[in-house]
Amino acid sequence: MECQYVATQRGGVALVFEGHRYNKVRDGKDGTVYWRCSRDRQCPGRAVTVNNRVKKANNKHNHPPEAMLRNGTNNSASAAAGSGYSASVGPMGSSNVSAQHDSSASMRLPSSIAIQEVLEAQNAAAAAAASLPAIVTETLKYLAVASGNQQMAAFASSMASLSSPALESFERSMGRAGLLPGAIEYLSDSSDEQPLNMALKNTGQLVKKLRDLMKSATHVSEAIQAYIIPSVDAHQSEYIAECDNRLRFISGFTGSCGTAVITLDEAALWTDGRYFLQAEKQLDQNWLLMREGIPGTPTQGEWLCKVLSSGSRVGVDPMIIPFNQWQSLSSQLENCGNSLVPVAQNLVDLLWEERPPLPANAVFPLPASFAGQTWQEKVVEVRKEMNKKQASALVLTALDEIAWLLNLRGSDIDYNPVFFAYCVVTLDNLYLFVDEGKLIPETLKHLHLDASPIHENSGLLIEQRPYKLILDFLKWSVSQQQGKIWISNQSSYSLVSLIPQSKRITDPNPVLIKKTIKNSVEIECMRRAHDAVALCEFFAWLEEEITKSEITELSAAAKLEEFRKTQEEYVGPSFPTISASGPNAAVIHYRPTEKANRRLTPNEIYLCDTGTQYRDGTTDITRTVHLGTPSDYEKECYTRVVKGHINLASAIFPNLTKGQMLDSFARKPLWDVGLDYRHGTGHGVGMFLNVHEGPVGISLRYRSDDPGLQPGMILSNEPGFYEDGQFGIRIENLVLVTKADTKYNFGNKDYLKFETITLVPIQTKLLDPSLLTEEEIEWLDSYHQTCREVVGKALKEQGRTNGYQWLMKETQPLG
Structure with missing residues (x-):
């Protein structure tokens, strides 16, 4: 059947077939175009056209045709009737619009509209109404093009001469009077004009x-x-x-x-x-x-x-x-x-008239049993590095650096346990610029600000100053310090420019590097602080309930949080959970909301990227699953992402290798067939700190401050693939950089490898085993055996039978 089209708000073309409107998903080969229903992202309605002819349409819509909906009824007989409108434009700055309901008039789309005609009419309407507010403009486009009404086309042209205030008045009156309901609904129904998970702001x-x-x-x-x-x-x-x-x-x-x-x-x-x-x-x-x-x-x-x-x-x-x-x-x-x-x-x-105030949440101490060192020991090490650089002062401006150095945590920024402060370390004193009201008694004692005994000449006295005095203090410090002042060139221009270039050191500071290299206690904590038990429970629940009850992206994320809250040392999420089904998973940092909350079904991919802040570590993990029968294309894409993940997890490389040099390891299986993804492959992760921790990372992008990979660093390994409008895939584990036992040691460099410390099954149902090598199958089987041994033990100890049974099912050997 020959295709019928209408113009979209974005300047594109939508397919109309048997009363349903479809938006384009992607172009295929030899004139093939794939379409999905535009009214509801949960609607399974799909169509395929070849050379402007409808090849097939599944007609599995979860709603009546749009013509019925625009007329406010599900009665098929009423679909033939619509609303007729007549409009006249008065003198400049005024408008008179009247509506006449006529049962013989029809708002239905014309029986046939050629693409070229649509584009020509659309361009004419767009040119005539370029300055109109969005709703008026798009309403006129719809009426002029889709209805085939020549009088409305003339009306659209005349509207272009109205002043902006008159147009706004016209739009408001149109909304108050309830006029043009069919056209207004057309606008709100068109999903390629609506955000996936947020409302458009008129700026x-x-x-x-x-x-x-x-x-x-x-x-x-x-x-x-x-x-x-x-x-x-x-x-x-x-x-x-x-x-x-x-x-x-x-x-x-x-x-x-x-x-x-x-x-x-x-x-x-x-x-x-x-x-x-x-x-x-x-x-x-x-x-x-x-x-x-x-x-x-x-x-x-x-x-x-x-x-x-x-x-x-x-x-x-x-x-x-x-x-x-x-x-x-x-x-x-x-x-x-x-x-x-x-x-x-x-x-x-x-x-910003209603701008929120600066947060004033409490700052609390982190015990050395989690930090691995006291803050005094850290300061002594930092001062050794300052002496090497002949620096008399070190200015810390990054919030996670201050929190790490002083073994303090806060909650001024959602999901990140940091607090607003500056810190200046000299060879004799420490100055902490933080508002006094944030320091609870335990913190005052921790910092010896409560008059607890400490030798005054130890160099470990902390002086608390108001947060806003940092600029004045730095001006004074420049005139007092004889040596150089060490400050990151990524600190604000206001601060760095106060220090004369001759007295300035802008190399990456010692706290930045030391924070990134975890000590043995921090590493052991990070091994404990994973979400494996909670995620096994969650996926077991999801598989059981997906066909029994309505589960949405938000309710799934809430259920996962329920399971995580039962774990020891739980504090909260480390970022908003990316709970994304079907086409929403193609939005890399998608976030569901009440207004855009898609239902999960067994017929499409579900991506869950989630993380937690525990007092003994920070987690970040992504799993992609299909609860029904995946397509061959989905399986191929998923398998290639897993192959890339294994490539990187298995890499051996020289000490101090930049992460940029390893990024292609994860991309090669995708590159082999002309696929790729638009994000980095890995980022550093803090120890009960920021889930994105610099300066290390694995990405195609060069970072001048990247010190190179070293034992003790923890990063993510997260290749992915995203088919716009259809699905998204990402597999993410945290990995620990450790020393590799190699046969040789060329140049006495020492060689390194990754140890995967996230232990949650990787779904094998989505794999195409024919694309895997023996070594890759062996890696997966070994990984899943480790999941059984470590996580299975924890699940049994906690009496979580459902999670344990799911774990054993999902870790069956492939080889």
Whole structure:
């Protein structure tokens, strides 16, 4: 049957077949196109077209055809009837719209619309209504194109001359009067206009107000032509407190990595491959999405040089831009005649009337039985490194570094046990810049701030200062210190620029490296602190209940948390659980919400990426399962991801090898058939600290501060594959870097390997064994035997029969 099409809000084409509307999933070979039902992401309705003819459609929709729904009834007889509308436009700035219900008129789609006709009509409507608010614009597109009504097409053209206030008034009155119900429902039903897991934020007014501030002499010493909004806080944290979520406030984008740049005419947002799909869904029409890492995407500096006139000033809050980024961007801008300037008052904060206050949660001590060393022992080691560099002071600004050094933890940032503070270590004293009200009695005693006995000349006295005094103290310290001051070049520009270059050391600091290399106690704690028992219980429950009751992404995540809360030393999640079914799993950092909460079914893939903060360690694990019968393509993709995981887990490499050198080990099985993924393969993990811990990692991206892999480091091993609109696959374990016993030792380098410390079965039903080598099958069987021995013992000791039985079933040998 010949295809019928309508235009979509995004400028694409949707298929209409037997009253149902389908959005395109992907292009296949030889003119084949795959489509899915657009009304409901849980709807199993699918169609395939070949050369603009419907080849097949399964017609397994969980709702009536759209024509019936638009008319508010499930009666098939009423599907033939619709609503007729007549509209007239009054003088400039006013509009009169009347609705006449006519049982003989029909809102049904025309019987046949050729692609070229749709595109031509769509382009005409889009050009005529380019300045209209979204609902008006898309309503007119729908009525002009889909209904075939020539009068409505003329009306769409005339609407283009209305002023913006009149249009807004028209849109409001249309909503109040309940007019155009069919067209409005058309908009809300179209899933490729709706975010997978979040609402679109209209940012037009906010961006306009920010541009006004950029020109205001009250807030900037001289007008600026562009303003930069990073996603980080004053400590350059990846995950931030609500009060620092300026990027989300101004753009609506909720990813953990991004930078907005707003000029007087344009607004652009840069993010990496983890968030491409998410950003597409969350950014409204005011924004350009810049996909970092994709060939042809300009850097922020390149783009600014292109869109700004020479002599332009680019502003940024100097407290939330790292010094090294300032240097690089400033150099780029100067080369094209522009300048980067500090704006002391954050302009977003001026707009954010209900900005939350800085958290003031309690800071609590971490016992040496978990930390492996006292904070005093750590300070002595750090000072030895300072002497080697002839540094008289060390300034710590990263929150996890301060928490690690002083064996303290907090809860100022969700999922990360850190607290807002700065720390300055000199050869004689320690200064902790933290608000006094956060220090509970146990913490005061731990730091000897409660007047408990300590030798005053030991050099281990801590002086507590108010958090906000760090800038004043650093200015004073520069004038007092005779030696050099050690501060990371990733600290904020405001802090680093206070120290003259001749007195500045910006190498990676000793705390950064020591924190990354776990001591024997920390390693033993991290071995204990895994979620294996809870996850075995969870997947056993999921398999049992999937066909008996309605399980959603949110209810599944909540159930998993129930199981984890029963484990010793449980504190909370280490990040929001990524509980993603079917096409949602293709969004790398998907997060279910009440508004977008998909039901789990046995007919598609389910991806669960989850982690926990225990007092004796931090976990991060991903498993991908299929509770029904996977397709051959799903099995091939899954098998290749597992092969890559095994490749990396089995690697042997020289001491101090950069993680970048190992990344291709995990990608090769995918590369072999032209597949890949848009995220790093591994990241460092803290010990009851941040789940993403720098500076080590395994990624194609070069990191200048990567010290190289060393024994005692713990990282994730997490290759994946994502088919947009269909499924996502990721397998993630934590691995410990250990010394390898090799036959030779060329250059006396010492060689290293990974020991996998996460022990949860990898589903074998999703594997295609014909793609596995004997060595890979042997690795899987050995891994699963270890799961049986270690986790099986724990499950039996805790009396968790269901989890134990599931574990034994899922770890049957392949070989």
